[in-house]
Amino acid sequence: MKSTDSLSLTLNLNNATVQTQAAFADTLLTVLRDRLQLTAAKRGCNQGVCGACTISIDGKPMRACLSLAHNCVDASLHTLEGLETDQTLRALQSAFEQGGALQCGFCTPGMLMAARALVQSNASPTVEQVQQALSGNLCRCTGYRKIIDAVRSAAQSLRGEP
């Protein structure tokens, strides 16, 4: 039987063409973390529940752990590592830092990716809208209050309000 452990794989990742290897069964999360050493996306539950692996696929937040890498060859993929100069992400990172919206930090990359998608489509999210947008991202430290406040604060600063 032919080994399928290390098939060649080309991805459009963070605005670059990336060559790597992956088995057919490897998820995008496995490829990102274990092959490409891009470790912002975290492996929490590996079941699509915790949200720690949330990345952007074709501009929408999706689960890297539920995406087979070889099924993503036509997609435009973005992880936190590729968004260093993204204005929305920087505003969120700054608000999380200033508002103490993280403790252990494990959920933070996924929270930022989900929050970025929200703020891009809704410049003035209400508390309830933030709660809904982040309902697929679990945090076991903060109790969520400071995360919600930070997302709304980032949205406020992106609107140019003090």
Added chain:
Amino acid sequence: MAELQGLYRPTTLRAALELLAQDAEARPLAGGATLVAMMNARVLEPRALVSLGSIAELRGIRTLEEGTVRIGAFTRHSETAADPGLSNTLAVVREAAGQIANATVRNMGTIGGSVAFADPGLDYPPALVAANARIEMTSLTGVRSLSASEFFVDWYTTALLPGELVSAVLLPAAVEGVGRYHKLARVAGDYAIVSVAITRSSTGAVRVAVGGCGPTPLSDEGVNTLLSGAPSTQTIDAACARLVELADPVDDVRGSAAYRRQVMPRMLRSALGEST
């Protein structure tokens, strides 16, 4: 351990059906929200997968000439939840789509994958029964469709035959009126403990389907007749009693069977109140 030996990405439904026919071990892959999670947990170890994500004819929502709304099997929950055409009685399907899992998973999961999975706690099955939807299935030899209530057969079991794929969900033309989907869950995004889907036309015709109270969506023509028009309190009580009698819920981590029997009629009364 079995190893995934192939991942095919056909661009036509026919090619996908041919690939599945050539390899009895191959499984169709839709949005991945359930199948890949099961692979990660080693519950399923398919030898080959046929990805349906590149098949244009399976995507999108369109209204056919006679008013039927056709939702392609690969339409994501987020698209269905945002579709303005799903109004009046068909809003029941839009409301159900918007309560599946969470915003991120709704960007992945598809209506075809969901109905083919047929877990009793899912949101679409009762909504599709209440909407009087039909499930379209395509094989290499043709296309057929069944009403949603005929399609869902048992726990995780549908009327799909080997060689068939769900190709679309067909909704009858929206009728002026209301469609609501009420879901009771432990936390937002969980599977339903109990859910109630209801459509009521402006002429008073009612269809009700209940999720989480049996292996398939619970519905009954007699109950629909009782609830249509302007039912008295006693008639509503009789309809609720009938549905509780027909219910076959289980005890599980989300709630006991007795609890489900207790909350279901209360949810139905609440949904009825909101639909009038």
